[in-house]
Amino acid sequence: MLREFKLPDVGEGLTEAEIVKWHVAAGEHVKINQTIVEIETAKAVVELPCPFEGTVSALMAEEGQTVDVGAPIISVQTEEEAGGSPEDLVPNPPAEGAVEPGVHGSPAPKQERKPVLVGYGVMASSTKRRPRKSATAEAAAPPAAPVVPVPAPAAAPVPQAVGRVAVLAKPPVRKLAKDLGVDLTTVEGTGPQGSITRDDVQAAIGATVPAVGLTAPIRQAAQGREERIPVRGVRKATAQAMVASAFTAPHVTEFLQVDVTETMEAVRRLRQLPDFAEVKVSPLLLVARAVLTAVRRHPMANSTWTDEEIVVRHYVNLGIAAATDRGLIVPNIKDAQALSLPELAVALNDLTERARSGKATPAELTGGTITITNVGVFGIDAGTPILNPGEAAILALGQIRDMPWVVDGQLAVRKVTTLALSFDHRLIDGEVGSYILRDIGAMLEDPLKMLAWG
Secondary structure, eight states, X not given: OEEEXXXXXXXXXXXXXXEXXXXXXXXXXXXXXXXXXXXXXXXXXXXEEOSSOEEEEXXXXXXXXXXXXXXXXXXXEESSOOSSOGGGGSXXXXXTTOOOTTGGGOOOOOOOOOSSOOOOOOOOOSOXXXXXXXXXXXXXXXXXXXXXXXXXXXXXXXXXXXXXXXXXXXHHXXXXXXXXXXXXXXXXXXXXXXXXXXXXXXXXXXXXSOOOSSHHHHHHHHHTTOOOOOOOHHHHHXXXXXXXXXXXXXXXXXXXXXXXXXHHHHHHHHTTSGGGTTSOOOHHHHHHHHHHHHHHHOGGGGEEEXXXXXXXXXXXXXXXXXXXXTEEEOOEETTGGGOOHHHHHHHHHHHHHHHHTTOOOTTTTSOOOEEEEEXXXXXXXXXXXXXXXXXXXXXXXXXXXXXXXXXXXXXEEEEEEEEEEEEETXXXXXXXXXXXXXXXXXXXXXXXXXXXXX
């Protein structure tokens, strides 16, 4: 029996996703729950498992193609007729008025995240769907399920073959190739196992353009005086969220310059303890602990505004802004207030590593309650961060550097940083916001106060 697997909504209420990488090809045998494809949504790269067992008949979408939720992406010839349709494997949408776990103040129930077809159905969205590409050529495929046609590049035609042409390249390399107009099927990879690297893509541009020097002139020669980058994925989601936040929540930002010499000494001593032998300890760890302590002392910092009511959360999903090749994302540590300091250190390391490698799950990228953004890693002293939608506060940590400071009436060289706290003035007035920032600064000046107040 020929079965079609349709692109599901992966629990984010999205309407489309981009095919990043196929893990199977036409003619291969697949098993239930075997990973068959990686897709990129506005939140993360997600692996999709196969809902049935059989032989792949055809791949119905190409790598790099944007597909609407509900559109078939692969057909599989099963060995025997199953009792239900593929749609039966996708959970039904929630009842009207239901909310996603962890939203509007209710803690997400601790349930095991099952790999088989996630999603609650497509939520209403103001985002317009990207128009489908018109078919200009037909690719060879079994008659029962034709592959979506993709025209071959005119400059370097690729021989037609049944199935697809396998191309090994990481998502950032694919994005670079797309931005530069390079067809990866025409590029010879020099990376591990023949994978295509960024240098290979740049070399492909250089091979078609007269040598004019550095990368920037080459790109200009190849593309003219302007570069057009499609707005989608993380960039599109971030833009929509920031615009919604900036024009909905009345922002206030306060700044505080802090002597963190004692915090830096505490970090040095923590690194020597056996409990932290297998984990990276940075000043961000103590900043995170200070924020968690401040939230306990000032619960409104962990609230949200719903127009009908103010919801004060008694749990903290601590967001940590991370710069990735796909853009800025903010994964969060669930129930961070319940973690010990070593557990918090492990969680921070794991979360940031997964985020930067594109492995953060949609669940980790939603449901945050308060955020820290470390602009100091870029050599920046301070900024005015914009709130994540639904959150009451966000703390920006500036770079830590040697500065002249008065200590006990004497001028000394100390480790100094600037803290910037943005907050929603509907939830936090100036007095409470000042107390929150003052307490965080006091704990970083004297880390013992984290013990006294915690």
